Amino acid sequence: MDASFDAVSRALLDWYDAHARDLPWRARPGTPPPEPYRVWLSEVMLQQTTVAAVKDYFAAFTSRWPSVEALAVASDEDVMAAWAGLGYYARARNLLACAREVAANGGRFPDTEEGLRALPGLGAYTAAAVAAIAFERRAVVVDANVERVVARLFALDEPLPGGRTAIRERADAITPQARSGDFAQAMMDLGATVCTSRAPRCLLCPLASHCTAQAMGEPERFPVKAPKKAKPARRGRAFWIERDEHVWLVRRPGKGMLGGMRALPDDGWNARADGSGDGPLAGPWESAGKVGHVFTHFSLELNLTVYLGDQCDSLARHEGEWWPLEQLDAAGLPTLFAKAARLALAGTGEEA
DNA sequence: AACTCGTGGTC
DNA sequence: TGACCAAGAGT
Numbered sequence: 001m002d003a004s005f006d007a008v009s010r011a012l013l014d015w016y017d018a019h020a021r022d023l024p025w026r027a028r029p030g031t032p033p034p035e036p037y038r039v040w041l042s043e044v045m046l047q048q049t050t051v052a053a054v055k056d057y058f059a060a061f062t063s064r065w066p067s068v069e070a071l072a073v074a075s076d077e078d079v080m081a082a083w084a085g086l087g088y089y090a091r092a093r094n095l096l097a098c099a100r101e102v103a104a105n106g107g108r109f110p111d112t113e114e115g116l117r118a119l120p121g122l123g124a125y126t127a128a129a130v131a132a133i134a135f136e137r138r139a140v141v142v143d144a145n146v147e148r149v150v151a152r153l154f155a156l157d158e159p160l161p162g163g164r165t166a167i168r169e170r171a172d173a174i175t176p177q178a179r180s181g182d183f184a185q186a187m188m189d190l191g192a193t194v195c196t197s198r199a200p201r202c203l204l205c206p207l208a209s210h211c212t213a214q215a216m217g218e219p220e221r222f223p224v225k226a227p228k229k230a231k232p233a234r235r236g237r238a239f240w241i242e243r244d245e246h247v248w249l250v251r252r253p254g255k256g257m258l259g260g261m262r263a264l265p266d267d268g269w270n271a272r273a274d275g276s277g278d279g280p281l282a283g284p285w286e287s288a289g290k291v292g293h294v295f296t297h298f299s300l301e302l303n304l305t306v307y308l309g310d311q312c313d314s315l316a317r318h319e320g321e322w323w324p325l326e327q328l329d330a331a332g333l334p335t336l337f338a339k340a341a342r343l344a345l346a347g348t349g350e351e352a
Numbered sequence: 353a354a355c356t357c358g359t360g361g362t363c
Numbered sequence: 364t365g366a367c368c369a370a371g372a373g374t
Contacts, residue, residue, distance in 0.1 A: 046370035053360065053369090087358030090373075123372045143370045161353085188370055197368065198363075228367085229355095257357070294365095296357055335359065 008153070008210055009176040009183060015206035016186035021193070023051065024058055029182055036109040037068045039134040040098075043126045044091055051192070057086050071096070072103035080260050081332025089334070093260055094121030111135045133181035140172045141184035145191025150174075151223035152195060152213035159224040167223070195219075232298050236269020238337065239279040240288060240306040240344040241315070246322035247341070248280075248315060249331060257295075258334045264341070265320070269300065280318050281307055289343050293336045304340050 017029045025042035027034050041061060045054045060082060065071040071079070076096060083092035097120040102109055109130070110116050117127035128139035142150075142164075150156065150167050153174075158166055176183055194201050202214050213219040241248040252263050257270045265280045279285065285305035293300050323331050328341060 043370060048357090048369055048371055049359075050361075050369055085359075087360090088371085090357065091371090094372080121372070125371060129370070141370085144368085145370070185370090192370085231366095259357090294359085296359090297355080 008174045008207060011206045011210070012186045012190065013176075013179060013182060016182055016189065019189070019193075020185070021051075021189050024055060026185065033134050033136060033181065036111075036130065036134040038062065040068075040109060040122075040126075040130050041095075043129050043133075044095055044121055045086065047091060047126065048088060049086065053086065057083070067107070068099050068109070069103050069107050071099040074099075076260065081262065081330065084261065084332035084334055085338070087335075089259055089261055091121060093254070098122070109134070111137070113137060113139050129184060132184050136179075136181055138175065138177050138180045139184075140168065140175050141180075141187070142168055142171050143188060145188040145195075146171055146184070147223055148197065149187055149191050149195045149207075152200075152219045153207060153211050155212035155216060155222065157222065157224050159226045161226065163223065229297075231294070233301065234269060234298050235301045235303070237267040237279070237303045237305060238264045238291075238340050239266065239281070239285070240264060240304060240340070241281060241312065242306070242308055242325070242344075243310055243312060243322070245325050247325060247328070247344075248312070248320050249323045249333075250318070250320040258336070261334045262323075262331050262337075263333065264337050265318070266302075269302070279305070279307075280320075281312065281314055283307060284309075288347075291336065291339045291343055293339065300336070302336065302340060304343055306344055 020026075020029050025034060025038050033039065042054065042058055045057055064082065065074055074096070079096050080089065080092055083089060101119060110119070112135075113127050113131040116122050116130050117124070122130070125141065125143050128141045131137040132139040132141055147160070147164070147167050150170050151163070154170050156163060156166050156170065190205070190207070194205050198220065200219050202208050202211070202219060205211070205214070208214050211219070213222050248265065249262050250265050252258050252261050254260050267278065285307055288304040288306045291302045291304060293302065325345070333341060
């Protein structure tokens with residue numbers, strides 16, 4: 001087994017030169033890097049998110065806001081609505097805060113890992129990735145792909161998250177001085193297309209001859225992960241209030257679940273979670289079915305009730321807006337409430 | 353350190 | 364079909 005720096009990095013970069021994925025935010029291997037704005041935007045969108053899910057959002061954002069200065073002057077409302085459906089909405093809030101900070105400093109991103117790390121929404125991974133890919137700095141880029149590849153390459157079996165320290169040390173040891181951005185992207189391509197979580201394709205792997213886990217015959221055993229906690233089931237209510245072809249929408253608080261997003265009024269299920277809360281009107285409410293949705297650490301059954309009357313004076317005491325039904329797509333509802341809206345507009349029924 | 357924070361695809 | 368998973372960050 002020769003997992004030395006030179007052998008691994010050369011084999012991987014050769015493979016990347018021949019097999020790099022062609023992605024909208026990426027330059028061809030060996031050509032000048034893309035604008036830092038595009039690298040940064042793509043990396044934030046790709047946090048815990050698949051390439052397939054990001055592509056359309058990346059195209060929409062770069063078309064509507066072609067530069068960090070353009071994004072910096074966008075409204076919170078427009079950016080949050082444009083992010084709707086992509087998830088992890090704190091990313092969108094930090095994205096805008098970061099754009100405004102960069103714009104205030106002349107529109108140029110810091111060109112060092114340390115400088116990037118100080119910006120909102122850039123943690124250890126994203127700061128290293130932008131430094132390496134956009135600025136061609138040597139940086140140790142460790143995401144879930146790199147963790148998997150490195151854990152297998154060296155058969156590191158200390159369970160995550162504790163095992164991340166040893167993985168980072170090994171990743172550092174095989175990261176080259178030159179082309180560290182290509183090296184990082186090569187590791188991620190390898191993890192995404194060859195060294196996959198399930199059923200890795202070791203016959204196609206440029207590092208197979210260097211890989212301890214492959215030699216052991218059980219690459220899928222790595223990386224070892226700590227067992228996960230069970231997801232509790234929560235219940236809640238949401239309220240569809242419709243009058244004159246408009247529906248009453250609210251904006252959720254700036255932090256916490258779906259923070260800053262437009263939404264249907266609900267019973268505070270995020271805190272109460274037993275479906276016992278009241279709506280913003282006295283009613284009468286008519287049941288419209290229920291919506292099931294699974295979040296990261298709990299599942300939710302949302303009972304939807306509808307009010308179609310015109311006694312809406314009490315809504316004046318609440319923050320909210322009458323939104324035209326024919327433009328509901330533009331409201332930027334997160335998926336949970338988009339499901340509920342679909343249910344309300346389809347009449348009574350159920351949606352799993 | 354452990355917890356919060358979305359979504360859609362895969363098997 | 365439920366459990367796992369994905370270019371993690373903030374607290």
